[in-house]
Each structure stands twice: as structure tokens, then as C-alpha cells.
Amino acid sequence: MPVTAVQYPVNLILTGEPCLVVGGGPVAARKVKGLLTSGADVTVIAVAASPELRATGVPVEQRPYRTGDVAGYRLVLAATDDPGVNRQVYLDAESAGIWVNSADDPDSCTFTLPSVVRRGPIMVTVSTSGYSPAVATWLKAQFEDTLGPEYETLVELLSQARNELKAAGRSTETVDWRTVLDSDMLEQIRAGHINEARERLQTWLLSLSD
Numbered sequence: 001m002p003v004t005a006v007q008y009p010v011n012l013i014l015t016g017e018p019c020l021v022v023g024g025g026p027v028a029a030r031k032v033k034g035l036l037t038s039g040a041d042v043t044v045i046a047v048a049a050s051p052e053l054r055a056t057g058v059p060v061e062q063r064p065y066r067t068g069d070v071a072g073y074r075l076v077l078a079a080t081d082d083p084g085v086n087r088q089v090y091l092d093a094e095s096a097g098i099w100v101n102s103a104d105d106p107d108s109c110t111f112t113l114p115s116v117v118r119r120g121p122i123m124v125t126v127s128t129s130g131y132s133p134a135v136a137t138w139l140k141a142q143f144e145d146t147l148g149p150e151y152e153t154l155v156e157l158l159s160q161a162r163n164e165l166k167a168a169g170r171s172t173e174t175v176d177w178r179t180v181l182d183s184d185m186l187e188q189i190r191a192g193h194i195n196e197a198r199e200r201l202q203t204w205l206l207s208l209s210d
Contacts, residue, residue, distance in 0.1 A: 007112065007129050015039035018072060022065050022089050023079035024049040027103050031077045032056045034116070045069055046080070065089060070098055079103040091156075111118030115140035120152035121159075150189040153197075159186075161201050180204045 024046025078089035090108035091098035100107035114125035115136040188197040
């Protein structure tokens, strides 16, 4: 994939899907952890496994990568310290029509991995389309400092409100959610006044039915 390619953002649902990581170092361990967080069924092939990788609990096929090992997987990540091996993994996956990412080698990727900040159901991703992973990591840190746990509570409250509207047979797509989000709900949550925030939301919902 040329580094200048315009990328299409997407969140993959990998629960129970077979995914392969080739490589056994700390970088591979980080890739494995990300896949496990998403519920993927992870297989690792590596000549040697680092303590970080062993700590993930994922079984490791301790051997060199062999051509064709990508067969049967939905997603493949190459993260060895050998560019030649990573390139071969990419060529095999590309030939088999399997999405593949090669660590620190955008030209050997059919997708790139953004930096991710998670707060419960909230996921904020930052990408530079392969130009500068360092900038993406730096921006991630800015969001981590800004996106506190109160945002998770905010999402939970609005999710409940959305479900209530749906149960009442009302559309949630035409609702002006921005109005309540621009209120002081977040400040109330941040101050620990969850009940007050919930009451404000309920008052707002009642006003919609007037």
C-alpha cells in the first residue's frame, strides 16, 4: 500500500475470528493484546517468544514462518525483526485476499493500525496514514489526558435514554442530542452528581414528548 494512499476508516468486529500474528517480540505482544481486547482467536508463529508475549497467555507455535501459513485467517499481522519475513507474510496474505499489516512498513500493508484510546465503549483512534506513528502516539496521549472516566458515564446515561426512546416507538436519529450534550451534564458527572445528571436527562426527554 503506497504511504500516500487515502485510507478508509473502519472498526472491525473480530470476536471469535481467527487472526495470525507472526513475530515474538514486544511489538508482536502489543499486537496480540490489541486483538485479544477485541475478542479475536489469536494464533502466534515465532522463532522465539519474549516475556511480554508469553504474558498474554496466547499459545505460540515456536518455529519459523512458512509460506502459506496465512491460509484460513481473517486478519494477519507481521511483526518480526526480519523485513524479509514480514514482506513474505504480506505477499502471501495479499495473494490469498487476507487483510495484512506489517509493523513499521506501510508499503507492506493492506491496512494500518491507529493509536487507540479506550474508555469503556468509547474508542478514539488517531492515525497519520502511516506517515508518522510517533505523531499518532503523541496525539493519543493528549486524548488520554482529556478523555476522563466521566465520558464513559455520559455514554451510559445517553445509551439508556436512547433505549427508552426506542422502547416508546420513537426514532432516535432525528433527536437533537447536541442540546443535552451542550448542557452541564458532563460537569455534573465529573463532580460526582450522577443522579442530578440523570434527572436533567430525564427532564430533557420529557420535554421532547411535549
